[in-house]
Amino acid sequence: MSHFLYFHGLIILLFVVRYFTIGRINRNVQYAFWLVIPVYLIVENIVRFRSPAAMLGDYRIYMPQVFNKMGALVYYYAASAGALFVELLEVCGIRLTVRRISILLAIRYGISAFLFAAFILYNIVFAVKCICRRTYYRKDKETSMSIFLIDLPQTPFLLWNKVYVSPELTLDESLLRYAVWHEYCHFLHGDFLWKMLQLMLGIYYWYDPFVWVAVKLMHRDSEFACDEHVIMKLGEENRIPYGMALLALSKRKSEEMK
Numbered sequence: 001m002s003h004f005l006y007f008h009g010l011i012i013l014l015f016v017v018r019y020f021t022i023g024r025i026n027r028n029v030q031y032a033f034w035l036v037i038p039v040y041l042i043v044e045n046i047v048r049f050r051s052p053a054a055m056l057g058d059y060r061i062y063m064p065q066v067f068n069k070m071g072a073l074v075y076y077y078a079a080s081a082g083a084l085f086v087e088l089l090e091v092c093g094i095r096l097t098v099r100r101i102s103i104l105l106a107i108r109y110g111i112s113a114f115l116f117a118a119f120i121l122y123n124i125v126f127a128v129k130c131i132c133r134r135t136y137y138r139k140d141k142e143t144s145m146s147i148f149l150i151d152l153p154q155t156p157f158l159l160w161n162k163v164y165v166s167p168e169l170t171l172d173e174s175l176l177r178y179a180v181w182h183e184y185c186h187f188l189h190g191d192f193l194w195k196m197l198q199l200m201l202g203i204y205y206w207y208d209p210f211v212w213v214a215v216k217l218m219h220r221d222s223e224f225a226c227d228e229h230v231i232m233k234l235g236e237e238n239r240i241p242y243g244m245a246l247l248a249l250s251k252r253k254s255e256e257m258k
Helices: 002-021 027-050 052-056 069-080 083-091 098-133 167-171 173-189 191-204 209-234 236-257
Strands: 135-139 146-149 157-159 162-165
Touching: 002 027, 002 209, 027 191, 027 209, 098 191, 157 173, 157 191, 162 167, 162 173, 167 173, 173 191, 173 209, 173 236, 191 209, 209 236
Parallel strands: 146 162
Antiparallel strands: 135 146, 157 162
């Protein structure tokens, strides 16, 4: 039960901190708060892996009479990798036995494996599609980012260290400039990899609504931090034009996605 309480207590604490600090502290600092979650999970799993007591965890989730050799192996597995899922089941009032936990853990990890495979496949297909359909436009003088043209409704977007925009966007040089700067700041923040980590966190904990709310807020804060970084780079006098550019890009993307 301790893992369940600590993990969700940490997420709720971050929700509260975010609520009371939003708009009052630097957006980049606010975004950095979310690093606490992956750091906690890494450290916590290392501790569990090294500690036999932690691996065995809470003995009371099993009926003593069925805690045999097979039960011990399942328990060892559940108490390490599947601890949060098992504890969540216990919180929901589900009566737990070795057989039931074995089945539920198989379902839990089966769904995670399916979602992860779909996630990897989608990204591979999307990357290949971008490479095959893109047209080199130019190298941006201010950011040194390579700009590619592609006719996809998701534009503008960042794929590793390259910015993809629609051909129509090149007709408005001011709008193109702000779009490139926005994606450039995402690149500086490492958001391409960070977003992958967020989605994998959501996939691994697909059964936990707290995690999905946290992932959604992480994404929102990444955008806020990126916007603040753009203004810091370009100057305060660009705040209103940049904001208008974001609205125009958002409206254009919404229309293309229909």
